Amino acid sequence: MPQRDRPFLLTVGAWPYFLVPFIPIAIVLELAHASAVLIFATSALGVIPTAALMGEATEQLAARSGPGIGGLLNVTFGNAPELIIALFALDKGLHEVVKASLVGSIVSNILLVMGASMFLGGLGRDRQRFNSVAASAQSSMLMLAIVAVVMPAVFELVRGSGLPAPTAERIDYDASVEHLSLITALVLIGVYAGGLVFSLRTHRDLFNPPHAHDEDEGEPWSVRKAVTALAIAGVAVAVMSEILVGSISETAQQAGISEFFIGAIVVAIVGNAAEHWVAVLVARKDKMDLAVNIAIGSSAQIALFVAPVLVLASYVIGPWPLPLVFNGFEVAALVLAALIANQVTQDGESTWFEGLQLLAVYAIIAVAFFVA
Numbered sequence: 001m002p003q004r005d006r007p008f009l010l011t012v013g014a015w016p017y018f019l020v021p022f023i024p025i026a027i028v029l030e031l032a033h034a035s036a037v038l039i040f041a042t043s044a045l046g047v048i049p050t051a052a053l054m055g056e057a058t059e060q061l062a063a064r065s066g067p068g069i070g071g072l073l074n075v076t077f078g079n080a081p082e083l084i085i086a087l088f089a090l091d092k093g094l095h096e097v098v099k100a101s102l103v104g105s106i107v108s109n110i111l112l113v114m115g116a117s118m119f120l121g122g123l124g125r126d127r128q129r130f131n132s133v134a135a136s137a138q139s140s141m142l143m144l145a146i147v148a149v150v151m152p153a154v155f156e157l158v159r160g161s162g163l164p165a166p167t168a169e170r171i172d173y174d175a176s177v178e179h180l181s182l183i184t185a186l187v188l189i190g191v192y193a194g195g196l197v198f199s200l201r202t203h204r205d206l207f208n209p210p211h212a213h214d215e216d217e218g219e220p221w222s223v224r225k226a227v228t229a230l231a232i233a234g235v236a237v238a239v240m241s242e243i244l245v246g247s248i249s250e251t252a253q254q255a256g257i258s259e260f261f262i263g264a265i266v267v268a269i270v271g272n273a274a275e276h277w278v279a280v281l282v283a284r285k286d287k288m289d290l291a292v293n294i295a296i297g298s299s300a301q302i303a304l305f306v307a308p309v310l311v312l313a314s315y316v317i318g319p320w321p322l323p324l325v326f327n328g329f330e331v332a333a334l335v336l337a338a339l340i341a342n343q344v345t346q347d348g349e350s351t352w353f354e355g356l357q358l359l360a361v362y363a364i365i366a367v368a369f370f371v372a
Contacts, residue, residue: 015277016048016049016051016052016273016274016277017049017052017053018049019045019046019048019049020046020049022043022045022046022049023046023049023050023236023239023240025042025046026039026042026043026045026046026240026243027239027243029042030043030243030246030247035254036247036250036251036254037247037251037254037255039243039246039247039251040244040247040248040251043240043243043244043247044244044266044267044270045270046240046243047081047085047237047240047241047244047270047271048270048273048274049274050081050233050236050237050240051081051233051237051270051271051272051273051274051275052273052274053229053232053233053236054077054080054081054230054233054234054237055077055274055275055278056229057221057226057227057229057230057233058077058080058226058230060220060221060225060226060229061221061223061226061227061230063220064220064221064222064223064226077230079105079298079301079302079306080237081237081241081271081272082101082105082268082271082272082302082306083306083309083310084234084237084238084241085101085237085241085244085245085267085271086098086101086102086306086310087241087310087313087317088238088241088242088244088245088246089101089245089248089263090310090313090314090317090318090322091317091318092245092318093170093318093319093320094169094245094248094249094259094263095170095171095314095318095322096164096169096171096259096260096263096327097245097248097259097260097262097263097267098263098310098322099263099322099324099325099330100259100261100262100263100264100267100268100330101263101264101267101268101271102303102306102307102310103268103326103330103333103334104263104264104265104267104268104269105268105271105272105299105302105306106142106146106299106302106303106334106337107268107333107334107337107362107365108265108268108269108272108276108362109272109294109295109296109298109299109302110295110296110299110337110338110340110341110358111337111340111358111359111361111362111365112269112276112358112359112362113272113275113276113279113280113291113294113295113298114279114291114292114295114296114341114344114355114358115355115356115357115358115359115361115362116276116279116280116283116355116359117279117282117283117288117291117292117295117355118283118288118291118344118350118351118352118354118355118358119352119355119356119358119359120280120283120284120352120355121280121283121284121286121288121291121352121355122350122351122352122353122354122355123352125286125352126351127349127350128283128286128288128349128350128351129288129348129349129350130289130291130292130345130348130349130350131289131348132345132346132347132348134289134293135292135296135345135348136342136345136346138293138296138297138300138345139296139338139342139345140342141191141195141300141304142296142299142300142303142338142341142342143338143339143341143342144191145188145191145300145303145304146303146334146335146337146338148184148187148188149184149188149303149307149324149326149334150324150326150331150334150335151180151184152177152180152181152184152323152324152325153324153325153326153331155176155177155180156173156177156325159176160174160176160177160325161174163325163326163327163328163331164325164326164327165327166258166260166327166329166369166372167260167372168327169259171325172320173323173325177323177325178321178323180323181311181321181322181323181324181325182311182312182315182321184308184311184324185307185308185309185311185324186308186312188303188304188305188307188308189304189305189308189309189312191304192301192304192305192308195300195304244267244270248262248263248267257370258372260327260329260369260372261369261370261372264330264369265366265369265370272298275294275298278294279291279294279295282294288350292345296341296345299337299341307324310322311323311324329368329369329372333365340358340361344358
């Protein structure tokens with residue numbers, strides 16, 4: 001039976017919405033002052049369907065808006081759930097959690113998402129091919145962004161008090177590294193704006209893979225329906241994010257795990273779960289152009305847009321500015337992820353074994369983060 005003839009809840013993209021009951025459950029547990037671990041677990045699960053709805057609404061609105069505006073909508077709202085979660089963490093002064101979630105999102109997109117896409121997409125196929133020119137352009141942009149993002153950490157390592165420990169919670173940095181982080185953020189925002197012109201206007205053909213919703217999924221939603229869904233999703237993401245962030249510190253204490261691991265692995269995966277699924281799904285359909293675009297494009301957007309926005313927002317939200325000083329594990333993971341992204345996209349081909357290797361690297365990094 002074609003997907004368009006099936007009830008929505010029987011389609012392969014509907015699984016996040018089966019987690020909707022966790023939204024009211026998380027709210028009730030929060031009001032009842034239940035165990036922080038329970039609140040964290042239910043709110044984390046509750047984030048997934050809200051993020052999925054936001055992504056779906058954005059895609060549907062983009063389909064109605066033409067390639068230019070549609071592309072702008074996708075890059076604007078593509079990482080909105082992660083940004084919203086990070087803003088709530090920023091407001092509570094959880095700077096190390098914010099930085100860990102940024103690193104976790106970039107690393108999980110490159111290693112977990114692209115790895116799973118290549119592995120599952122490559123099963124039963126000799127190899128898969130994608131546009132190496134577009135992929136290399138994005139991976140190069142990611143590499144340059146990562147170099148800029150880690151420079152404040154290098155400055156602090158050489159001229160300051162050294163890199164923070166993975167278990168650090170709040171560190172009072174010198175004004176010099178805060179100013180360097182601010183300048184870095186402004187430069188990256190400028191590069192991001194240039195990247196929009198490059199990908200949406202002057203070189204649009206390179207960055208226009210097939211739409212995430214294929215021809216079997218029927219007509220796109222009306223603009224009114226898409227805007228309404230986007231507004232509802234935004235409110236729901238905000239509510240779940242506030243509950244989630246509010247329970248992180250106590251959950252870390254009760255569960256005996258670090259806030260660093262929660263931010264870098266758990267929060268990063270939860271905020272990207274729906275997008276991750278789309279990438280794997282289209283890879284199975286042999287649409288590796290789109291899968292690679294989702295993985296690397298999302299990582300580049302986090303480095304070029306989300307991180308700088310959080311630095312700028314920290315001058316208004318939270319107790320003090322957010323310096324881009326990552327710990328040693330985070331710096332290593334960022335640099336290695338950027339190098340790997342550049343390496344695996346050069347030839348425009350992938351196999352299931354290449355995907356398995358990426359997944360293995362992610363597993364090792366996750367274990368290292370857990371024991372750090």
